[in-house]
Amino acid sequence: MNEVRGTWFDGDRSKGSSARLHWSASAVTVIADEGLSLSVDREELQVSSPLPGTPTRITFGGKESFVTGDGAGVERLRESLALNPGLAGRVERHMPVVLAAAALVVAMLAGLAFRGVPALAARLAVTVPEEISAQVSGVLMSQLDVFLEPSSIAPERREELERYFLSHGEVATIEFREAGIFGANAVTLGATMIAFSDELVELAESDEELLAVYFHELGHARLRHVEQNVFRASAWLVMLAVLTGDIGAVGELLVGLPLSVGLAANSREFEREADAFAVDRLIEAGLSPMHLATILQKLEAYHLRRRDQENSTDDGDSGQTPDAGGEEGSTSYSPLDYLSSHPPTEERVAYARSRMNEFE
Amino acid sequence: MIDSENSGSSTIDTSGEQQFTTEQFAFHGSGSDYFRIWIVNMLFTILTLGIYSAWAKVRTKRYFYGNTELAGDRFEYLASPIAILKGRLIAVAALLAYTFAGYISIAAGWITFALLLALIPLAVVQSLRFNSSNSAWRGVRFGFDGGHRQAYPPHLFWPLFGVATLGFGLPFAWYKINRFQYDHYRFGTTRSTSSATVRGFYGIGISVFAATIVIFMLAIVLMFSIGILTAMIGGGESQLPAEVEATLAVFPGFLFVYASVAAIYQAMFYNLVFNNIEFGGNRLRNSISIEYVLLILSNTFLIVVTLGFFYPWAAVRRARYLMANIRLEARQLDSFAAGEFDHISAQGEEIGEAFDLGLGF
Numbered sequence: 001m002n003e004v005r006g007t008w009f010d011g012d013r014s015k016g017s018s019a020r021l022h023w024s025a026s027a028v029t030v031i032a033d034e035g036l037s038l039s040v041d042r043e044e045l046q047v048s049s050p051l052p053g054t055p056t057r058i059t060f061g062g063k064e065s066f067v068t069g070d071g072a073g074v075e076r077l078r079e080s081l082a083l084n085p086g087l088a089g090r091v092e093r094h095m096p097v098v099l100a101a102a103a104l105v106v107a108m109l110a111g112l113a114f115r116g117v118p119a120l121a122a123r124l125a126v127t128v129p130e131e132i133s134a135q136v137s138g139v140l141m142s143q144l145d146v147f148l149e150p151s152s153i154a155p156e157r158r159e160e161l162e163r164y165f166l167s168h169g170e171v172a173t174i175e176f177r178e179a180g181i182f183g184a185n186a187v188t189l190g191a192t193m194i195a196f197s198d199e200l201v202e203l204a205e206s207d208e209e210l211l212a213v214y215f216h217e218l219g220h221a222r223l224r225h226v227e228q229n230v231f232r233a234s235a236w237l238v239m240l241a242v243l244t245g246d247i248g249a250v251g252e253l254l255v256g257l258p259l260s261v262g263l264a265a266n267s268r269e270f271e272r273e274a275d276a277f278a279v280d281r282l283i284e285a286g287l288s289p290m291h292l293a294t295i296l297q298k299l300e301a302y303h304l305r306r307r308d309q310e311n312s313t314d315d316g317d318s319g320q321t322p323d324a325g326g327e328e329g330s331t332s333y334s335p336l337d338y339l340s341s342h343p344p345t346e347e348r349v350a351y352a353r354s355r356m357n358e359f360e
Numbered sequence: 361m362i363d364s365e366n367s368g369s370s371t372i373d374t375s376g377e378q379q380f381t382t383e384q385f386a387f388h389g390s391g392s393d394y395f396r397i398w399i400v401n402m403l404f405t406i407l408t409l410g411i412y413s414a415w416a417k418v419r420t421k422r423y424f425y426g427n428t429e430l431a432g433d434r435f436e437y438l439a440s441p442i443a444i445l446k447g448r449l450i451a452v453a454a455l456l457a458y459t460f461a462g463y464i465s466i467a468a469g470w471i472t473f474a475l476l477l478a479l480i481p482l483a484v485v486q487s488l489r490f491n492s493s494n495s496a497w498r499g500v501r502f503g504f505d506g507g508h509r510q511a512y513p514p515h516l517f518w519p520l521f522g523v524a525t526l527g528f529g530l531p532f533a534w535y536k537i538n539r540f541q542y543d544h545y546r547f548g549t550t551r552s553t554s555s556a557t558v559r560g561f562y563g564i565g566i567s568v569f570a571a572t573i574v575i576f577m578l579a580i581v582l583m584f585s586i587g588i589l590t591a592m593i594g595g596g597e598s599q600l601p602a603e604v605e606a607t608l609a610v611f612p613g614f615l616f617v618y619a620s621v622a623a624i625y626q627a628m629f630y631n632l633v634f635n636n637i638e639f640g641g642n643r644l645r646n647s648i649s650i651e652y653v654l655l656i657l658s659n660t661f662l663i664v665v666t667l668g669f670f671y672p673w674a675a676v677r678r679a680r681y682l683m684a685n686i687r688l689e690a691r692q693l694d695s696f697a698a699g700e701f702d703h704i705s706a707q708g709e710e711i712g713e714a715f716d717l718g719l720g721f
Contacts, residue, residue: 007433009498009499009500010499011499011500011698012697012698013500013694013695013696013697013698014497014498014499014500014547014548014693014694014695014696014697014698015498015694015695016433016498016499048422049419051397051419051422051423051426052393052396052397052423053388053389053390053393053423053427054389054422054423054426054427055426055434057436063499063698064499065499067433067434067436087404088397088400088401088404088415088419091400091403092396092397092400093396095396098395098396098399098400101399101400101402101403102399102669104403105399105402105403105406108403108406108407109406112406132464135463135464135465136463136464138465139462139463139464139465139466139469140463142466143466230460230463233459234456234459234460237455237459238410238452238455238456239410241451241452241455242405242410242413242448242452243402243405243406243413
């Protein structure tokens, strides 16, 4: 039967009339129950793409429309007029295909998160000119300075350390600050800036230990980890905006969870790379990789001690050592917040030890 | 007409000065149908690196509009995906500019922020025009007549005033926004009018504030007891980094507070706004109850435990509940006349979405 029943709207007034749409090889006609009959041009005929369980809207090049909930009838119309239901319409129809699509979506999202986005970020990070990077470092440092005090270490001692570090690998700026509640720490703020806290300088018992920390940070700087993280976060943001545009606020909150877990995982991987870089450089300089292990162990003991003190004084409040980066946690690095984004100290010490054979 | 067996109750009320029939809205969508659409949308969006998201959006909206029925006829969403794609590209560019400017210099960050803030009222108007003029019922399109300049006081000045007064002025800003929007919608050539009062919006502000405090305290007690319980049971060293662990521990409590407060706010807001709208003598009536909060909480819980896969069913449940609680006191529905329709760029709407202004008709 070349006919489908539905409702006819003239597009002028909000009143529909019961009608049927009739088609043959040569003509399409709409016949309203009230007697109106309208022949329409097949070329102008537009049938909305099929959506499961949703009425179909047919227009004829003007403001008039014919709406029908008769899915089977529309199916016959599509067939006899050779109308394309569209790819989405065809895929949605078959549940096994839909389930395969679901599996594919999960696999591709994981692929994007763990491979695609990091690879893209790594490629983009190396294209950032050093001047831009220095500018970013300046902004991050000024944001950090809100929480920090000027260094109280004697200027001569600072200059001595700076000269010592720079003789092993140049970076534009080395900063020293009194970190207060953040304690012993060091951060990389881009490709050209590394900052040490006074507390860290005091904690180290030899300059070689500080050099090991410097090499670790230099690893972050040279491998462009800060820039990579900026690009990763931006890529995530765009991805989430595009994928969850229709989900709304609670949905965004939900995708925010894997995001924060993902960023923590990223930073662990960056820490391992920076440790490897530091060990390479120590060996190159004819120094033992164990200098890195020593300072890492001291830092762990130091922060555990601080945590216990905090717990016994304010009774409660999580003893977690904040990253000196504060809110910028994902864009700056320290070897110290091993409690969070860093691999366990034991593992890092074992790594340094495993490379002792290269040093002799 | 479509699904006339479902067209809702039609009771005649003769007590008023004029007779009206009550027309119940209804949502006919199903979770499994929407799941098909949703997952295929997601697949194509990823495969096309985001380009398809504009088509995806049109299919989603067509599904939700096409399954919403009033007086025997369904609503229609008629937007072109190309218009949405253009807007989406501009919105993504703005989002990236905003993200990167702050890294280059603090001043550049603030300037970009101020610039985007100044553009919000324009984006809101574009968005309202685009969405409304692409929505139709019985072949007649909706529309929005609010001007760009008129949008600045309600969408920029009064919200800033609300923030500057530490929130005390915020309900007044909501009132101004509501007036601006619902006094400028039209169906065909017929304007809508809103009679929601300042008092009503202050009622919402105070209730939501009080509810937030109560729910927050409830969440703390709840998490504290869960914390003690797990400490008693577990106690072993965890392999997860502490940051992840802390997120996992705080997240449920945060989500609970966030979802319940959002639901209470929405329920009260819908009731106030939709109970005070009139289109040419036809009045909307809305009656959402506390049930809505339970619905949103259970939706949120199920979305979390299914890692997001419950979302299509959650969206359908919500739409079904909202439509089951809104009706129209209809005096005449057959003689709305269509106006000339204009084509509006989707850009405003996309910027609205990327920055989550929470717009919606």
